[in-house]
Amino acid sequence: VMITGDYLNTAVAIGKEIGLVRDGDRALTGAELDQIDDDDFVDMVEDVSLYARVSPQHKVKIVDALKARGHVVAMTGDGVNDAPALKRSNIGVAMGITGTDVSKETADMVLTDDNYASIVSAIEQGRVIYSNIRKFVYYLLSCNMAEIMILLVALLAGAPLPLLPIQLLVLNLLTDGLPALALGVEEGDPDIMDQPPRPVTEPIINRDMVIGIAVQTVAISLAVLAAFQIGLEAGEAHGRTMAFATLSISELLRAYTSRSERYSLLAIGVFTNKWMQWAVLSSLIVLLAIIYV
Structure with missing residues (x-):
């Protein structure tokens, strides 16, 4: 006009x-x-x-x-x-x-x-930044909710804690932190400029994200609790180590699936974000060092 x-x-x-x-x-x-x-x-x-x-x-x-x-x-x-x-x-x-x-x-x-x-470039950059903020929040919430559910289920069941406080601290500071930062430098979806403007009143965590967080929380929690239960046969320390390793790897895989809200990982390319590769590799090195050193 x-x-x-x-x-x-x-x-x-x-x-x-x-x-x-x-x-x-x-x-x-x-x-x-x-x-x-x-x-x-x-x-x-x-x-x-x-x-x-x-x-x-x-x-x-x-x-x-x-x-x-x-x-x-x-x-x-x-x-x-x-x-x-x-x-x-x-x-x-x-x-x-x-x-x-x-x-x-x-x-x-x-x-x-x-x-x-x-103006077009500014709008595109703004959309990419907002999208990356959503991915960052989406990833961290799904991981942290899983950690809370794991401990809550163990407490309600009267079972030993699958994770110690120091293990949770390592997860949040070292294992989760680097992939979360890597999500902040994603290039954005290929059709990001073809998408209509988001509603002004739309919250940063919408209904689809809530459902996704719930599904991921349950899936990660079940995997970690199963690993802990299997490891308990060799003692609590062994069980906690298996739970810690399972949760760490699950959260690293979750970082990859958080890279786009609209496209699959194969569609956007597994290795297109080089910072994610370095972040995951660094987190894996930290994980192996904690377990074996």
């Missing part, structure tokens, strides 16, 4: 030149906007491609109408008159070179090179 203070004919000509406006697209002027009720404008806002001779109040009205239709609205501007709409939009984008100080202070994003193409 193109919004400008220029005259209508000038705005249409510029819009066609840059490819934002085509023949037959609907255009409105600020004077016409004043004659339209807010509720009626919300119903028709998606049909309008160009606005000319608009004031700062008109720009805010357009942003509010688009948000009322459920859109995530990004607004670009460089002048003082753009500041109200920049603030009201979901993402305000100001020009770093030609923009005024007021617009820069109001905006959420400042284009230091005044190049609109930078």
Whole structure:
């Protein structure tokens, strides 16, 4: 959508030149906007491609109408008159070179090179960072919940503790930490820019993640408790060592399965994140050193 203070004919000509406006697209002027009720404008806002001779109040009205239709609205501007709409939009984008100080202070994003193409790169990087934060949380929660369930089941059953406090400390600081950090440098899913914007109210841990955490918690807990039970035949120390080794390896494998929420490990490539390979290798070395040294 193109919004400008220029005259209508000038705005249409510029819009066609840059490819934002085509023949037959609907255009409105600020004077016409004043004659339209807010509720009626919300119903028709998606049909309008160009606005000319608009004031700062008109720009805010357009942003509010688009948000009322459920859109995530990004607004670009460089002048003082753009500041109200920049603030009201979901993402305000100001020009770093030609923009005024007021617009820069109001905006959420400042284009230091005044190049609109930078917006695409910024959005992609933002999505990758947010996705990696979710993977980080997803991985650590599923591992930590499994550790809690293992101890809780043992306590309720009146059995010896499968893991000692020092073993849990080693797991959280050494074994889990490196793979979790490696998840923070994932490149993101191949179609991350084709995905629709996430709902503004969506929590970082959504329903699918809760289900995944529950499934992984149960699976890891059962494997560790089974290993502990088998190892108990040779004594508690042997059982705890088997439980510790099983939990460590399970959590390292879990790090690989946390690398994407939408794609399988084979689809994104097992070895595409070199930092994950080094993290897992380092954790395995620590595990072997603890058990055998």
